[in-house]
Amino acid sequence: MSQLPPEYLDSKTPPDVVVTDMLRPPIEDPTLGEPLGPPSPDSPPLAASPDHALVTVGDSLTHGLSSGAVFRTDLSWPSLVAAGLGIPGFTIPTYGGPLGGLPFNLEGVLRQLQKTFGDELNILEKVALPVALQRLGDENEDYWERGDGRKPPRVDLRYENLGIYGWDVRDALSYTAGRAAQRASATPHDDFAGYKPENDNDIAASSVLAPFGIASAQIEAAAWHGSNGGIGTLVVALGANNALGSVVEKQPKWSDVGFDDLDRKGAYNVWRPVHFAVEYAELVRSLQMIAAHRVVLATVPHVTIAPIAKGVNPEHPGQKWREGSRYFPYYIDPWIDEADFRPSKHRFITHQQARAIDSAIDQFNDTITDAVRHARREGRDWRVLDLCGVLDGLSFRRFANDPVAAARNDWQRFALPQPIADLDTRFFLSDKNGRRQGGLFGLDGVHPTTSGYGVIAQAALDVLADAGVPTTPIDFAALRGKDTINARPPALVTAMLGLIAPFLTSFVSRR
Numbered sequence: 001m002s003q004l005p006p007e008y009l010d011s012k013t014p015p016d017v018v019v020t021d022m023l024r025p026p027i028e029d030p031t032l033g034e035p036l037g038p039p040s041p042d043s044p045p046l047a048a049s050p051d052h053a054l055v056t057v058g059d060s061l062t063h064g065l066s067s068g069a070v071f072r073t074d075l076s077w078p079s080l081v082a083a084g085l086g087i088p089g090f091t092i093p094t095y096g097g098p099l100g101g102l103p104f105n106l107e108g109v110l111r112q113l114q115k116t117f118g119d120e121l122n123i124l125e126k127v128a129l130p131v132a133l134q135r136l137g138d139e140n141e142d143y144w145e146r147g148d149g150r151k152p153p154r155v156d157l158r159y160e161n162l163g164i165y166g167w168d169v170r171d172a173l174s175y176t177a178g179r180a181a182q183r184a185s186a187t188p189h190d191d192f193a194g195y196k197p198e199n200d201n202d203i204a205a206s207s208v209l210a211p212f213g214i215a216s217a218q219i220e221a222a223a224w225h226g227s228n229g230g231i232g233t234l235v236v237a238l239g240a241n242n243a244l245g246s247v248v249e250k251q252p253k254w255s256d257v258g259f260d261d262l263d264r265k266g267a268y269n270v271w272r273p274v275h276f277a278v279e280y281a282e283l284v285r286s287l288q289m290i291a292a293h294r295v296v297l298a299t300v301p302h303v304t305i306a307p308i309a310k311g312v313n314p315e316h317p318g319q320k321w322r323e324g325s326r327y328f329p330y331y332i333d334p335w336i337d338e339a340d341f342r343p344s345k346h347r348f349i350t351h352q353q354a355r356a357i358d359s360a361i362d363q364f365n366d367t368i369t370d371a372v373r374h375a376r377r378e379g380r381d382w383r384v385l386d387l388c389g390v391l392d393g394l395s396f397r398r399f400a401n402d403p404v405a406a407a408r409n410d411w412q413r414f415a416l417p418q419p420i421a422d423l424d425t426r427f428f429l430s431d432k433n434g435r436r437q438g439g440l441f442g443l444d445g446v447h448p449t450t451s452g453y454g455v456i457a458q459a460a461l462d463v464l465a466d467a468g469v470p471t472t473p474i475d476f477a478a479l480r481g482k483d484t485i486n487a488r489p490p491a492l493v494t495a496m497l498g499l500i501a502p503f504l505t506s507f508v509s510r511r
């Protein structure tokens with residue numbers, strides 16, 4: 001039962017959410033200080049030399065989505081980890097299209113518009129810009145709904161990166177290749193104002209799951225690798241989509257009856273901790289049956305830190321709701337200026353709601369770390385990858401730019417490697433003079449840039465190095481050179497922010 005004063009609390013927060021106002025400390029020991037117990041008799045037999053050194057299961061972060069599209073999957077964090085482990089031929093899905101990637105590559109759009117209009121826009125070009133944007137969107141929609149993007153997925157290659165954007169824990173357990181294929185093949189309608197292809201999530205899911213058979217969900221796909229040559233390291237990063245929609249939609253919808261039903265769970269965008277625990281327990285039981293030498297479970301980041309939710313204070317610009325707090329009074333869409341924000345006009349969540357969402361995620365992570373502790377006591381080499389601690393340690397406006405809040409919460413800064421030390425977690429902005437702010441998150445305000453994925457990859461490699469696995473550190477200078485949005489910032493981001501705003505929130509909408 002929370003002891004916080006009423007002004008800290010939101011009346012619609014479910015009773016099982018233990019609302020706190022202090023930062024959860026980062027996890028420094030991937031084993032949680034839990035020694036391995038005697039081997040469990042229920043553990044599956046392990047291959048002496050696994051054929052699949054790395055298999056990853058997750059959502060958009062694992063799939064490699066950035067700036068609204070899955071593209072350059074060779075630079076996703078699983079691919080970077082595979083390179084750091086010296087794994088040749090790590091298998092990943094790839095996606096094409098007129099903008100490069102699925103569903104809608106915002107960076108690709110801005111590059112093409114820049115070719116047409118240049119680095120600045122005059123009055124006539126500002127008038128012509130919406131028409132050009134619509135044309136690019138229509139070409140993208142046509143490709144995925146009626147063109148080459150409609151071709152059946154290849155079934156001759158079973159991917160080791162099994163990430164699927166939009167997936168939550170229930171999807172990983174129950175959303176089969178057959179279901180995805182059926183929905184992906186539904187006849188689309190040609191929307192003149194369209195840009196994001198219909199059933200894009202199912203197109204992506206079918207591309208990943210189809211090689212494993214129509215009855216296979218994500219977890220069965222991982223199990224296939226375990227039964228066909230064995231797995232060295234299985235990394236599972238699920239749970240962000242059990243909360244992310246609340247900050248994207250700016251309206252928390254707490255889970256209720258049907259939270260575990262594929263056809264009903266779309267009504268909710270943040271899971272009650274008791275419901276998440278039920279879902280994750282089922283996931284853990286499935287993971288215990290997979291033949292993997294080690295399993296790494298990632299914690300769920302605090303989704304309120306993502307720049308898709310910009311903290312503002314209309315009465316005292318730039319200030320938190322109370323000195324020393326982590327939170328601003330309101331969290332709004334990032335394209336709205338703080339001075340222009342009106343609660344009666346714009347979407348928002350309050351600091352009370354943000355605190356409740358973060359507190360629920362802390363309980364999600366208690367569930368995840370408890371699973372690791374229990375597994376280790378059973379002799380299973382399970383470990384924690386603390387993505388929550390990494391993002392907390394990078395939070396710019398919450399802590400890095402507020403020394404009082406940092407001191408009150410005993411904040412520990414995450415030290416970025418020197419080649420990317422100038423990047424931060426604010427919403428990415430750039431113009432003809434280069435990047436103005438941000439750089440760790442892409443243009444959708446939710447997903448990392450290539451440099452951001454490098455941070456995740458290095459954190460994963462550190463966990464494996466702690467387990468005694470030989471690793472090579474990420475070369476962040478070289479990686480930044482491949483990070484196109486930071487190496488060559490698009491000139492029209494700031495000028496076009498208002499126009500591309502309607503595109504942003506669609507990339508993480510619930511199915």
